Amino acid sequence: METSAAWARVAGRTMVAAVLTVLLAGGCSGPSQPTLPTSEQGRSELIKAAQQVLVDRCMTGRGAAGQSASQEDALFGTDPAELEVTLATGYTVRTHTDGCLAQAHRHLYGDQARWFRAEATVNNLCPEAQARLEDDPRYRAALARRAACPDKDTRCARESGLDDVRARLEPARLAEVRAAHREDIATYDQLRDRALHRAARLLAGRPSPSQEGPAPS
Numbered sequence: 001m002e003t004s005a006a007w008a009r010v011a012g013r014t015m016v017a018a019v020l021t022v023l024l025a026g027g028c029s030g031p032s033q034p035t036l037p038t039s040e041q042g043r044s045e046l047i048k049a050a051q052q053v054l055v056d057r058c059m060t061g062r063g064a065a066g067q068s069a070s071q072e073d074a075l076f077g078t079d080p081a082e083l084e085v086t087l088a089t090g091y092t093v094r095t096h097t098d099g100c101l102a103q104a105h106r107h108l109y110g111d112q113a114r115w116f117r118a119e120a121t122v123n124n125l126c127p128e129a130q131a132r133l134e135d136d137p138r139y140r141a142a143l144a145r146r147a148a149c150p151d152k153d154t155r156c157a158r159e160s161g162l163d164d165v166r167a168r169l170e171p172a173r174l175a176e177v178r179a180a181h182r183e184d185i186a187t188y189d190q191l192r193d194r195a196l197h198r199a200a201r202l203l204a205g206r207p208s209p210s211q212e213g214p215a216p217s
Contacts, residue, residue: 036200043196050199051104058100075100083113085120088128088177093120108195118188121181129174136173139165 037043055075064074077096084094095116096102102112109115133139142162149156178185 036196046203047108047192047195047199050108050195050202051101053202054104054107055100058103062100064100073099077102083116085117087120087124089124089131091124108198109191110194111191114187115191118184118191121184122188125174125177125181129170129177132173132176133166133169136169139169142166 037046059071059074062070062074064070077099079096081094082097084092086092097112105115106112139162142160142165145160146157146162149160
């Protein structure tokens with residue numbers, strides 16, 4: 001636990017330093033108007049960097065930093081999990097509200113419960129679409145034909161039509177799922193945009209990597 005926690009702290013400092021470099025190089029007019037990354041990867045890294053800062057603060061405030069016995073509970077919370085969502089695929093996901101990670105999510109997203117439900121749903125749109133695909137009789141028939149092919153018989157596999165059926169049906173199933181969850185997707189986009197701006201303000205208000213001094217070993 002101590003080794004993994006140390007790596008997490010190092011990775012967190014590296015990510016924060018990289019994101020700060022982007023924010024400071026953007027010529028922002030002040031902490032209230034930071035420059036935001038334009039790429040999706042950059043935006044994700046910005047939110048993760050701010051989350052790491054918030055988690056580190058919380059862990060230090062709880063006296064759990066570097067103490068393997070209490071790190072996991074302080075970070076993730078203690079049982080029982082207070083929030084849960086049952087997905088359309090039948091799986092149930094749960095999370096806590098009393099850990100440092102949950103505290104960071106509340107700071108960034110505003111409403112942890114709404115964010116948890118929206119994120120869990122959006123992250124499982126593809127599995128839900130796949131489940132719908134597997135219920136389609138056309139897909140099941142092509143899958144059965146493919147399963148009957150001898151091993152390494154590429155011609156039989158091709159003639160089963162499975163790849164063609166999948167390519168034709170998958171986009172439609174995903175479009176159905178996205179339409180069914182359009183409110184969840186809108187909530188996800190709204191709260192993530194809020195987190196992005198809060199993360200940028202948080203990190204823009206921190207000293208630059210050169211001002212922070214050497215990281216503790």
